[in-house]
Amino acid sequence: MTVQSALSATDRLELLRMMVLIRTFEEAILREYHADKSPGFDIGAGLVPGEMHLAAGQEPVAAGIGAHLSLGDALTATHRPHHVAIAHGVDMRKMAAEIFGRETGLGRGRGGHMHLFDPEVHFSCSGIVAEGLPPALGQAFAFQRAGTDRVAVAVAGEGAANAGAFHESLNLAALWKLPVIFVIEDNDWGISVPRSASTSVPSNAVRAAGYGIPGTRVEDNAVEDIWAAVGEAVRRARAGEGPSLIEVHTLRLWGHFEGDAQGYRGDLEGVPGRDPIPTYQKHLTDAGILDDAAFAEMGAAASTRVEDAIAFAKSSPLPDPADALKYVFTEGAQS
Amino acid sequence: MSTAPTTRTELPSEPEAGRRKLSTAKAMVEAISQQMHTDEQVFVMGEDVGSYGGIFSSTTGLLDEFGPERVIDTPISETAFIGLGIGAAVEGMRPVIELMFVDFFGVCMDQIYNHMAKIHYESGGNVRVPMVLMSATGGGYSDGAQHSQCLWGTFAHLPGMKVVVPSNPYDAKGLMTAAIRSDDPVIYLFHKGIMGLGWMKKNQRSIGAVPTDAYEVPIGKARVAREGSDVSIVTLSLSVHHSLDVAEKLAAEGIDVEVIDLRTVVPLDREAIVASVSKTGRLIVVDEDYQSFGLSGEVIATAAEAMPGGLKHVSRVAVPDVPIPYARDLEYAVLPTPARIEAAVRKAVAR
Structure with a gap:
């Protein structure tokens, strides 16, 4: 792992603290999700129904992005959005409430875990692969036209880099020098299809050259390298130098979605050894800036915050079925 | 939101058209x-x-x-x-x-x-x-x-x-x-x-x-393009022109066609549809979109739900479910032409 000299001990601890917070949240959702789906597994049952795509293992990407953004910057995420939402400062209580389908949720229970919108921090996500990128262009366009130095970050998986929306978006962003940072999370798998069976190039970063913009690939899920790469891309964007593409080789620690038995996955045995949190914990411990007590304290603080959000969600009212037609249009239900 | 002043004045919704x-x-x-x-x-x-x-x-x-x-x-x-x-x-x-x-x-x-x-x-x-x-x-x-x-x-x-x-x-x-x-x-x-x-x-x-100053036509509000008592043509877009041409032609024969220009599809002005059909009892939907699973069926369903048993005639002149052909004669065989509309009206009012 490359040690970035620009990172202070405080910055490094903050990266780990964010990773721990995200993992704590994902573990809590995992627990709640499976708590009431038995006997067997009924995807539509329980307090948290529907597909659930958790981001355990991908925390370094979120932490590395979030460290550089302010609340005025925009971020568009994917069907696997919780980690970047937390790192970007999305209201955790309202996000948990949305996942539980409550009236107090970000979308008043109309969106669900793949469709989280928090206008307070300009956060959104799309459940359609690669289609979160074009709206990020528009947010960047608005920021540029307003004469601000605000930026938009568009996160997508490696599968998205084979979709037309990705290529259209890179071309347009480059053409108009939009302040966008494209971050590809390469977790090796498009559900069950390995990257080797989907992608013609070993690194999607090389595709940046086709659009005349910088492309960087970060290996080993290395949070400090991600932090450095995103930092440079954000600096460029804020300075009016245009978009950048970053691909991170990250890790899908769990299934594509909960209930995915992952029978297709030959790499599972080695996965626990690649967990980025113990890896970075050891790194910071070896560097002499973290001890076991401090790490335990991070976990305890994260747990307090996450359980507060879960409790808020579970105690919140459900939406009234009579209001199912509300919010189609701004003035209410259509005729 | 900009609040930049404008020198133009604002007219109420749907002002008089004027002469320009x-x-x-x-x-x-x-x-x-x-x-x-x-x-x-x-x-x-x-x-x-x-x-x-x-x-x-x-x-x-x-x-x-x-x-x-x-x-x-x-x-x-x-x-x-x-x-x-x-x-x-x-x-x-x-x-x-x-x-x-x-x-x-x-x-x-x-x-x-x-x-x-x-x-x-x-x-x-x-x-x-x-x-x-x-x-x-x-x-x-x-x-x-x-x-x-x-x-x-x-x-x-x-x-x-x-x-x-x-x-x-x-x-x-x-x-x-x-x-x-x-x-x-x-x-x-x-x-x-x-x-x-x-x-x-x-x-x-x-x-x-067209009035010079800014005005709005409210979204969701149909217009009675021509009043009539014998049959209602509910239509939109270019088909309004054709329907009005047919109505004017048939007026000379004493057939009194009402033409409703929907202007908005969503939200659909269902009240305007029902009001017209309640008056005439006969409904023809003229729609240049494909016939099946679309607007024409929706308009007819709106009338049928509001007045079950109250319709003396229902038909539609739309594009049959075929890709639009290239050759002129083929294309005009599937478009809702004035001739097709006229035939539909004659059939609707035949005794």
């Missing part, structure tokens, strides 16, 4: 221009909207008036620039995006129906997407199956988009003004045959009186 005449295309451009003067957040984007002025003249002159920062030609990347419009709208801008032909929706529909149309609902009303997506529709000039469709029923079927379809210059300006000011996403579909273009056959109704 414009083509539909010029009426649309005037509406966009006035809103761009009023609100600096309004911008126009699309393919060939700049120096060309829009392939069907929907943006002619705007580049000269507002410059390339606000009238923006794009690459042929509909997904990217429609998505860009969505993101800009979310951040408070008011984009007017042109999809050159509505037939091209296939390359960018995900941004339209999964994003533009759903974000407001999915966000529980917390995020608004105030954008206009305008597009050219319709056939009649041998442009073939991929450049001649209407497709308003396709957009109308999917929740979250308002769909407006003017038939004349007055409505074109008023609906464009209302669409740009709307806080909801609006699909604005203009038939090439109503634009008053110098290079395409046009009905005299493509040129008409």
Whole structure:
């Protein structure tokens, strides 16, 4: 792992603290999700129904992005959005409430875990692969036209880099020098299809050259390298130098979605050894800036915050079925 | 939101038309221009909207008036620039995006129906997407199956988009003004045959009186284009012109046709449909969109639900479920021509 000299001990601890917070949240959702789906597994049952795509293992990407953004910057995420939402400062209580389908949720229970919108921090996500990128262009366009130095970050998986929306978006962003940072999370798998069976190039970063913009690939899920790469891309964007593409080789620690038995996955045995949190914990411990007590304290603080959000969600009212037609249009239900 | 002052005055909804005449295309451009003067957040984007002025003249002159920062030609990347419009709208801008032909929706529909149309609902009303997506529709000039469709029923079927379809210059300006000011996403579909273009056959109704100052035609409000007592033709867009021509011809024979111009497909003015059919008892839907699973069935269902057993006649003149043919005679065999409309009216009132 490359040690970035620009990172202070405080910055490094903050990266780990964010990773721990995200993992704590994902573990809590995992627990709640499976708590009431038995006997067997009924995807539509329980307090948290529907597909659930958790981001355990991908925390370094979120932490590395979030460290550089302010609340005025925009971020568009994917069907696997919780980690970047937390790192970007999305209201955790309202996000948990949305996942539980409550009236107090970000979308008043109309969106669900793949469709989280928090206008307070300009956060959104799309459940359609690669289609979160074009709206990020528009947010960047608005920021540029307003004469601000605000930026938009568009996160997508490696599968998205084979979709037309990705290529259209890179071309347009480059053409108009939009302040966008494209971050590809390469977790090796498009559900069950390995990257080797989907992608013609070993690194999607090389595709940046086709659009005349910088492309960087970060290996080993290395949070400090991600932090450095995103930092440079954000600096460029804020300075009016245009978009950048970053691909991170990250890790899908769990299934594509909960209930995915992952029978297709030959790499599972080695996965626990690649967990980025113990890896970075050891790194910071070896560097002499973290001890076991401090790490335990991070976990305890994260747990307090996450359980507060879960409790808020579970105690919140459900939406009234009579209001199912509300919010189609701004003035209410259509005729 | 800009509060820049405007020197123009504001008229109430649907003012008197006055005497000044414009083509539909010029009426649309005037509406966009006035809103761009009023609100600096309004911008126009699309393919060939700049120096060309829009392939069907929907943006002619705007580049000269507002410059390339606000009238923006794009690459042929509909997904990217429609998505860009969505993101800009979310951040408070008011984009007017042109999809050159509505037939091209296939390359960018995900941004339209999964994003533009759903974000407001999915966000529980917390995020608004105030954008206009305008597009050219319709056939009649041998442009073939991929450049001649209407497709308003396709957009109308999917929740979250308002769909407006003017038939004349007055409505074109008023609906464009209302669409740009709307806080909801609006699909604005203009038939090439109503634009008053110098290079395409046009009905005299493509040129008409238009007030100079800004005004709105309310979205969701149909218009009685011609009052009559024998049969109701419920229609929209270029088919309004044909229906009025047929009505005038048959009036000489004592057949009294009422013509309802829907003007908006979503939200549909069901009251206007029911009011007319309640009066005449006979309903013909004339629709240049495909016949099955679309607007014509929806209009008939609206009447049937409101007055079960109360209909003396129901029929439709639409495009049978076939791709639009190229050869002129084939194309006119499937379009809702005045001859087909006239035959339908005669059948409806036959005793």
